[in-house]
Structures are given as structure tokens and as C-alpha cells.
Amino acid sequence: MSFIITPTPVAGAPVIWLIWNGDKVLLRAGTLPTQRDALALTATRFIGMAGEHACFSGEIVGAPPADAHWLGLREALLLHDFPMQQALSRARLLTLFDRQHRFCGACAAPLLDNGHDMGKRCPHCDTLYYPKVSPAMMVLIVRGRELLLARGPHFAEGVYSALAGFVEAGETLEQCVHREAHEEVGVHIESLRYAGSQQWPFPHSLMLAFTADYAGGEVVAQEEEIEDARWFDIDALPPLPSKISLAHWLITRTAERIRAATGR
Ligand SMILES: [Zn+2]
Numbered sequence: 001m002s003f004i005i006t007p008t009p010v011a012g013a014p015v016i017w018l019i020w021n022g023d024k025v026l027l028r029a030g031t032l033p034t035q036r037d038a039l040a041l042t043a044t045r046f047i048g049m050a051g052e053h054a055c056f057s058g059e060i061v062g063a064p065p066a067d068a069h070w071l072g073l074r075e076a077l078l079l080h081d082f083p084m085q086q087a088l089s090r091a092r093l094l095t096l097f098d099r100q101h102r103f104c105g106a107c108a109a110p111l112l113d114n115g116h117d118m119g120k121r122c123p124h125c126d127t128l129y130y131p132k133v134s135p136a137m138m139v140l141i142v143r144g145r146e147l148l149l150a151r152g153p154h155f156a157e158g159v160y161s162a163l164a165g166f167v168e169a170g171e172t173l174e175q176c177v178h179r180e181a182h183e184e185v186g187v188h189i190e191s192l193r194y195a196g197s198q199q200w201p202f203p204h205s206l207m208l209a210f211t212a213d214y215a216g217g218e219v220v221a222q223e224e225e226i227e228d229a230r231w232f233d234i235d236a237l238p239p240l241p242s243k244i245s246l247a248h249w250l251i252t253r254t255a256e257r258i259r260a261a262t263g264r
Contacts, residue, residue, distance in 0.1 A: 001051035003086035009046055009054030016050070016084075018057040018091040024070035025088065026060070032084075039065070043098040047090050050083040057091035059099070073201060077244050085244065089199040094118065096203060097131040105129075132204045138164040139177045140250050141189055143214035143231060145258055147251065149238065150185060150221065150229035160228075160238040161247045164207070177210055185229045186220035189213065195253070198246040209250045234258050 009015075017033045019026040019041065026033060036044075041058030048055055064070070073092055077085050097118075103110055104122035111120040111129065120129045140162040141148040149160035165180040167173060174192060181189045189212035198207045221229040232238060234255040241247045 001081070001083050003048055003050045003083040003090075005048040005090070007046075010049060010052075013049065013052060013054040016053045016055050016087075018047070018055060018088060020057065020059045020091070020095050021064050021068075021070055023073050023092070025073065025076050025091075026064075027069045027071050030069075043095055045094065047094065048087060050087040053084075055084075055087040055091065057095060059095050078242065086199060089201040092201040093131050093133070093199070093204055096201075097129075101129050133199075133206045134204050135167040135173070136164060136200075136205045136207050137167060137173055137176050137180065138162045138207055138209045138247060138250065139181055139189070139192075140195075140209070140211045140254055141181060141185075141187065141214050142211055142254065142258070145234050145262065146231040147234060147237070147254065148185065148187070148214065148219065148229065149232055149251070150226045152225060153227045155227075155241075156239070158239045159241060160230075160232070161241050161245075162209070162250055164247070166205075173208060173210075177212065181212070182217070184222045184226050186222075187217035188215040190215040195250055196246065200246070207246045209246050211250070211254055 015034055017036050019033065019036065019039060036058065040061040042061050044056060044058035046054065047057050073088065076088055080088065101111055101120050104125060104127055106127045107122060107125045109122050109124035112123055114121055118131055150163055151160045163180055163184050165176065167176045177192055178189060181187055191213040193211050195209040195211055197209065200207045219229050237251065237255065240251055
């Protein structure tokens with residue numbers, strides 16, 4: 001099962017509604033609703049097929065009904081499988097785009113929907129706007145059977161993760177990975193390999209994950225961003241970030257690959 005972006009839903013597909021109140025999504029009887037009921041919604045749109053389900057999103061207008069149960073986006077992602085996580089991320093990004101792009105940033109005229117895509121256009125000065133996706137990278141540095149993991153000051157207690165950082169304007173992904181590795185923990189890396197990606201709608205990141213081999217330098221944690229950084233043997237890993245995170249997938253998959261390659 002996967003999430004597929006298409007212009008129109010598959011005929012006769014069962015429907016799921018992702019109805020937003022700020023950054024919270026509506027649940028009915030513990031699940032995402034299959035009907036919009038009589039709710040007044042704005043910014044309604046079809047967002048794609050999550051497996052067999054046609055997913056629609058919209059934002060509630062005015063006060064929500066008293067019996068509504070709202071779930072935060074992070075909790076909603078934790079509750080759902082990967083295709084529905086993608087649907088939730090996409091719905092959230094597009095809803096946020098609608099809310100934050102009602103007027104042109106250059107001339108303040110009201111924006112119009114492009115119609116043929118997700119963009120908006122200013123009828124006065126022709127400036128185009130598209131939903132924002134901000135690339136960020138993550139790198140897991142490998143040295144034999146050891147992984148270099150770090151923890152930030154806001155991490156849950158004991159949790160360590162791969163290094164991560166936002167791509168600077170004008171920078172390539174590869175440059176970003178090398179820069180962040182050197183800035184955050186003081187090491188040099190080589191043999192950069194792309195591993196996978198994930199939409200991370202807090203608020204609009206696209207995480208791109210890499211592995212790399214350690215190529216030298218002593219581990220020195222950057223004081224402002226990194227509380228601690230150290231090498232962990234793959235058989236003695238610390239608590240990792242949430243199972244829905246790309247970091248968890250990257251670290252556990254890399255550890256499995258090293259085990260498979262070394263036969264132990
Ligand atoms: Zn304009």
C-alpha cells in the first residue's frame with residue numbers, strides 16, 4: 001500500500017476526510033472520519049489516494065462542534081501507517097499554504113488559485129507562489145561497526161540521533177552534509193550515499209537521509225546545538241527517536257546492513 005498523488009480520486013473509492021483546526025486533525029469515534037458531515041469547511045480539496053482510500057482535506061470555519069475530538073499532528077502521525085502519514089503531511093502542508101498565502105507578498109493584492117496546479121498567482125504583479133517545502137539533510141556517519149550519534153538539548157532523555165540540519169540558500173545537498181558534519185561534530189566524511197527521504201511537516205521540511213564513512217577528525221560537539229556526540233557500537237545503541245522518524249529507520253537499517261555484511 002502506498003500514497004499516490006493524482007488529480008482525481010479513483011471512482012467509487014472509500015473516502016477519508018482530514019479536517020483541520022489549526023494544526024489539529026478531527027477524529028470521530030477514534031478514527032479519521034469518512035464523511036465531512038454538516039461541517040462548514042474552507043480550502044477543501046482532494047489530496048491523493050492512500051492505499052484504496054481517497055483522501056480529502058479541509059479546514060474548519062468558525063467554532064468547532066462541541067463533540068469533536070482533535071488530535072495533534074505528531075500524535076496523528078504516530079497513530080497511522082506510512083501512506084496515511086504522507087496524506088496527513090500533504091494535507092497539512094497545503095492547508096498551511098492556503099492560510100499563509102491569501103495576499104501577494106510583493107504588492108498585497110489578493111491571490112488567485114492557478115487552477116492547473118497547486119500554485120497561486122498574483123493578478124496584479126504576476127508573482128507565483130507554491131506550497132513551501134524546505135530541504136533538510138540527515139547524515140549517519142559510520143566507522144566500522146560504530147555509528148556517530150548526537151543529542152540536542154531538546155531531545156527526550158537519553159535519546160541520540162543522526163546529525164541533521166537545514167540546507168542553506170545556494171548550497172548543494174552534498175555541501176550541506178559535509179558542512180554540518182564538520183560544524184556539529186568536527187569530523188570529515190567521505191563516500192556519501194543517499195538512503196531515503198521523508199516529508200516532515202513541522203512546519204514544512206523534506207528530510208533527505210544519507211550515510212557516510214568517517215574520514216578523520218576528532219569528535220568535538222558544537223556547543224550551541226549539540227549536547228553530546230559519541231560513537232556507539234551497533235550492538236549497544238542508545239534510545240533512538242520515534243519509530244515514525246526517518247532517523248529511526250536510517251539508524252536501524254544501517255545497523256542491520258553492517259550486521260549482514262560482517263556476518264555477526
Ligand atoms: Zn502582487
